[in-house]
Amino acid sequence: MSxxxxxANAVDRDLLLRPRVTAARVARRVRVRxxxxxxxGQAVARALESxxxxxxxxxxxLDVRCEGALVRRADLARPDAPAVALTxxxxxxxxxxxxxxxxxxxxxxxxxxxxxSALRQGVAVVTAxxxxxxxxxxxxxxxxxxxxxxxxxxxxxxxxxxxxxxxxRRPVVSAARRLTGIVNGTxxxxxxxxxxxxxxxxxxxxxxxxxxxxxxxxxxISGRDAAEKLTILLHLAxxxxxxxxxxxxxxxxxxxxxxxxAARDLGGVIKPVVTASLEADDPGAWVGPAFVPSTHPLASLxxxxxxxxITIGRDHxxxxxGPGAGPDATAVTILDDIAxxxxxxxxxxxxxxxxxxxxxxxxxxxxxxxxxxxSSAADDVQAPHATLASLGVPVALALRRAxxxxxxxxxxxxxxxxxxxxxxxxxxxxxxFLPSVAADDAN
Numbered sequence: 001m002s003x004x005x006x007x008a009n010a011v012d013r014d015l016l017l018r019p020r021v022t023a024a025r026v027a028r029r030v031r032v033r034x035x036x037x038x039x040x041g042q043a044v045a046r047a048l049e050s051x052x053x054x055x056x057x058x059x060x061x062l063d064v065r066c067e068g069a070l071v072r073r074a075d076l077a078r079p080d081a082p083a084v085a086l087t088x089x090x091x092x093x094x095x096x097x098x099x100x101x102x103x104x105x106x107x108x109x110x111x112x113x114x115x116x117s118a119l120r121q122g123v124a125v126v127t128a129x130x131x132x133x134x135x136x137x138x139x140x141x142x143x144x145x146x147x148x149x150x151x152x153x154x155x156x157x158x159x160x161x162x163x164x165x166x167x168x169r170r171p172v173v174s175a176a177r178r179l180t181g182i183v184n185g186t187x188x189x190x191x192x193x194x195x196x197x198x199x200x201x202x203x204x205x206x207x208x209x210x211x212x213x214x215x216x217x218x219x220x221i222s223g224r225d226a227a228e229k230l231t232i233l234l235h236l237a238x239x240x241x242x243x244x245x246x247x248x249x250x251x252x253x254x255x256x257x258x259x260x261x262a263a264r265d266l267g268g269v270i271k272p273v274v275t276a277s278l279e280a281d282d283p284g285a286w287v288g289p290a291f292v293p294s295t296h297p298l299a300s301l302x303x304x305x306x307x308x309x310i311t312i313g314r315d316h317x318x319x320x321x322g323p324g325a326g327p328d329a330t331a332v333t334i335l336d337d338i339a340x341x342x343x344x345x346x347x348x349x350x351x352x353x354x355x356x357x358x359x360x361x362x363x364x365x366x367x368x369x370x371x372x373x374x375s376s377a378a379d380d381v382q383a384p385h386a387t388l389a390s391l392g393v394p395v396a397l398a399l400r401r402a403x404x405x406x407x408x409x410x411x412x413x414x415x416x417x418x419x420x421x422x423x424x425x426x427x428x429x430x431x432x433f434l435p436s437v438a439a440d441d442a443n
Contacts, residue, residue, distance in 0.1 A: 027063035030342045033098045035090075035114045036105035037069040037081065039211075040128055043331035044102055045069070045082040053335065062342055064335075067098065070105070070114070094118050100341050102334060103127040108135055119143045119151060124341035128155035128330050134228035138240040150344075152337040157183060157229040158306045159330040160323030165340065168236050176237050178311040180275040180437060183229040185304030185324035186213040186220035187252050187272040191289065192302050195260040195269070200253060211326055212304050223249040223272070227287040230274040233308070234285075234362070237278065242285075246363045248414075250288030254432060259373055262406040266371070266397050268293045271301075273437060277366035284366030284414065291371040291408070291436040298437065367413040369396065369436040374405040376429045381405050384424070384431075391420045408436065 032048070034041045045066045047053045057064050068085035070093040087093065090110055093101065094117045101118040103125060105111040111132045115125050119140065127133065133140070133153045144151035154162040158181075182188050189212050193203035204221070207213035219225040227244045234242045252272050263270045271292045276285035292299045297319060301307050306324030311317045323329045370393075374384050380403045385395050388409065393416060397408040417433050424431035 027058050027061055028342065030062050030064045030338065031067050031097060031099045032064055032338060033067050033093050033101055034069040034084075035093050035101060035103045035111070037071045037078070037084075037086065038104065038106075039214075039327040040104040040330050040334075041069060041102070042078065042081040043327035044104070044334050045084055047328075047331050047335055049082055057335070057339065060339055060343070062339060064338060064342070068093070090114050091117075094121065094123070096121070098123055100124045100126060100338050102338065103129055103132070104334075105129065106131060108132050112136060115140060115151075116143060119147055119149060122147045122149045124150040124152070126150075126152045126155075126334055126337040126341055128153070128159065128334060130156040130225065130228040130232060134231040134235075134244050137232060137235050150341040152341055153232070154337050155330045155333040157232050158308060158320065158322060158324055159326075159333050161306065161308075161320050162333045162336055163308070163320050164232070164236065165337075176310050176312055177279055178275070178277050178438065179230070179233055179237070179308065180273060180298070180311070181308035182271055182298055182301055182306050183274055183308065183324065184220055184223075184226040184272060185306060185326070186217055187223070187226065188301070188306070188324070189213070189304050190221070191252055191255065191260070191270060191272055194255055194257055195264075197257050200256070221253055222251045223287045226272065226274050230276060230285065230287055233274075234276060239278075239362070242362055247285050247287055248363070248365050250286075250434075252289050255289055258401060258404065259406075262373075262399055262401055262404075263291055263371065264294075265399055266291075266406065266408050268296075268436070269299050270371075270434070271298055271437075273298070275366075275435070275437065276362055277438075278360070279366070280360055282366050283360035283362055284364050285362040286365040286435050289434050291369075291434055293437065296437055364414045365435055366438075367411055368438060369411050370409045370417060371434045371436060372405075372407045372409060373432040373434075374407075374424065374429055375403065378403075378428070381429060384429075387423060387427070388420060391423060392416055393420055 048066050066084050071086050074086045074088050101123055103111055103115055106129055111129055118125050133156045140151050154164045186207055189207045190203040227247045227249045231242050231244045260270050268291050270289050273290045274287050277283055298307055304324050307321040309317050309319050374381050384405055388395055393412045394410045395407045396410050399406045421431045
């Protein structure tokens with residue numbers, strides 16, 4: 001029989017009346033440090049101060065706190081940035097105590113050291129740095145696996161469509177025959193504005209003012225950014241041998257409103273695309289502006305929208321679309337990766353995926369139909385049909401907008417197209433050839 005005192009019983013009753021605190025209600029503290037406190041890093045810190053974001057993370061059992069940020073200049077004014085402890089010492093960001101390092105520095109010099117150091121200590125890393133992932137992704141994934149931690153980079157490609165982790169954990173992409181997409185929001189926005197009659201300079205300035213582009217947008221305009229993203233996608237398809245610098249890349253600064261208008265009259269639109277064929281008999285890759293038939297799903301995307309289509313087997317295409325530019329879209333995906341890292345989720349091992357016994361070169365574009373643009377310093381250009389036919393490039397459609405000619409050719413290989421370019425140049429004619437997106441991408 002109990003001999004507890006009335007006072008003790010009163011305490012027991014008080015305890016019984018209190019809400020029960022279970023393991024599910026106790027949020028695990030996750031200490032985050034941000035390497036790079038520019039627009040994206042600040043967007044991550046700002047999101048972590050949002051009550052709605054914190055509530056969603058708490059629902060997943062996480063209390064995520066930003067402990068500090070690595071910056072190149074501590075004295076730089078950051079009027080809209082959340083107040084966090086700043087350091088200019090890369091070593092400080094990796095000192096013991098962090099659960100997740102968020103890397104948004106860009107480039108490889110400092111970023112590679114920070115990320116490698118964190119992974120060796122078993123600290124999870126989340127990054128939006130496509131340059132780093134394209135150049136060192138396979139080795140960093142291996143380093144993370146060796147130290148039983150996470151290296152997550154969904155925000156590096158299609159930031160508003162967190163699909164990389166999903167693709168890496170499943171064998172879908174290993175069966176890919178072709179990858180085609182719009183993966184750079186800045187170049188897509190500028191191209192759309194050119195189609196509306198804007199000058200190139202005005203379209204780019206507008207993109208910067210809206211926050212869709214950085215003041216220094218050379219990587220976006222030249223195609224370098226998109227080429228890095230295609231490299232990452234190809235690595236997930238088992239092609240760890242692909243390097244960004246080996247991909248054929250063309251800048252969108254070759255475009256003008258006349259080219260986009262002619263494309264519309266020929267039944268399509270111009271889009272800045274990445275495309276890669278993994279077919280053994282017709283391998284290749286291209287990064288840059290391309291002719292997209294108006295019936296193709298990518299043709300309807302506008303503004304900063306991104307989309308990727310993965311053609312699998314002979315009659316199936318996986319399609320993913322979403323926003324592709326802006327720090328807020330990137331920050332949301334980074335937060336999802338932080339949550340995955342904190343709960344122990346990590347990418348599978350793409351190195352186990354095989355696309356065939358004999359890797360094929362992707363250093364030049366695959367065969368396709370082509371949009372040809374012919375111009376000259378002279379007042380007019382003669383019809384290019386005869387010259388093209390003599391070079392084995394038959395014309396399907398032609399359009400004259402004086403002083404230029406525009407043609408859609410039949411299917412031809414890259415070596416034939418480069419030969420045609422040289423032949424026209426010898427005649428004093430500038431010939432620009434842009435590939436046409438393959439019709440089977442739309443299946």
